[in-house]
Amino acid sequence: DAKTTQPTSMDCAEGRAANLPCNHSTISGNEYVYWYRQIHSQGPQYIIHGLKNNETNEMASLIITEDRKSSTLILPHATLRDTAVYYCIVRVRDSNYQLIWGAGTKLIIKP
Amino acid sequence: GAVVSQHPSRVICKSGTSVKIECRSLDFQATTMFWYRQFPKKSLMLMATSNEGSKATYEQGVEKDKFLINHASLTLSTLTVTSAHPEDSSFYICSASTGGNGYTFGSGTRLTVV
Numbered sequence: 001d002a003k004t005t006q007p008t009s010m011d012c013a014e015g016r017a018a019n020l021p022c023n024h025s026t027i028s029g030n031e032y033v034y035w036y037r038q039i040h041s042q043g044p045q046y047i048i049h050g051l052k053n054n055e056t057n058e059m060a061s062l063i064i065t066e067d068r069k070s071s072t073l074i075l076p077h078a079t080l081r082d083t084a085v086y087y088c089i090v091r092v093r094d095s096n097y098q099l100i101w102g103a104g105t106k107l108i109i110k111p
Numbered sequence: 112g113a114v115v116s117q118h119p120s121r122v123i124c125k126s127g128t129s130v131k132i133e134c135r136s137l138d139f140q141a142t143t144m145f146w147y148r149q150f151p152k153k154s155l156m157l158m159a160t161s162n163e164g165s166k167a168t169y170e171q172g173v174e175k176d177k178f179l180i181n182h183a184s185l186t187l188s189t190l191t192v193t194s195a196h197p198e199d200s201s202f203y204i205c206s207a208s209t210g211g212n213g214y215t216f217g218s219g220t221r222l223t224v225v
Contacts, residue, residue: 099145
């Protein structure tokens with residue numbers, strides 16, 4: 001079962017920051033949080049991941065709360081091409097380090 | 112960056128035939144590959160995990176005799192859908208562990224069984 005919950009859908013205006021929340025209240029101390037996005041009928045694209053510190057790369061920032069029970073993905077300047085389904089995923093710490101996928105958030109960027 | 116090539120991107124086959132989907136890691140060695148299935152407007156569902164040189168580990172409810180997975184080398188894993196039926200029509204996606212904490216996904220295969 002997925003260990004994350006996300007809003008089903010969100011809208012954001014083009015050029016503004018898109019903030020996508022994710023709850024993972026049952027996360028274990030050594031489990032990472034990953035974010036991927038998927039544009040219709042394509043393979044998922046990696047965005048960012050983190051354990052407990054905030055992370056930033058060329059695509060986005062990941063803010064993880066101190067208790068690690070939730071996180072927020074920030075796309076600083078959303079463009080129309082950022083319209084996609086965004087998945088917040090907890091990597092299960094077992095022998096195969098599987099990614100357990102939740103339902104995701106459909107983000108629609110509006111002009 | 113790490114690239115995973117998945118072929119074919121689309122395939123249409125007749126009921127009762129078998130279809131093979133290939134997943135190749137192009138510029139890295141993938142000791143572990145994952146196979147997912149995705150229904151329309153749904154999330155990815157893990158089918159199986161394959162480690163090079165050993166039998167795949169299937170998730171509960173996935174028929175291992177219908178979905179044959181082979182991971183004979185560090186750069187190639189294949190999924191064969193045997194005796195395909197219309198209910199096997201779906202979007203199939205592979206993923207490879209790139210070591211460290213990275214995972215790269217293929218572009219997916221749209222299977223339609225008629």
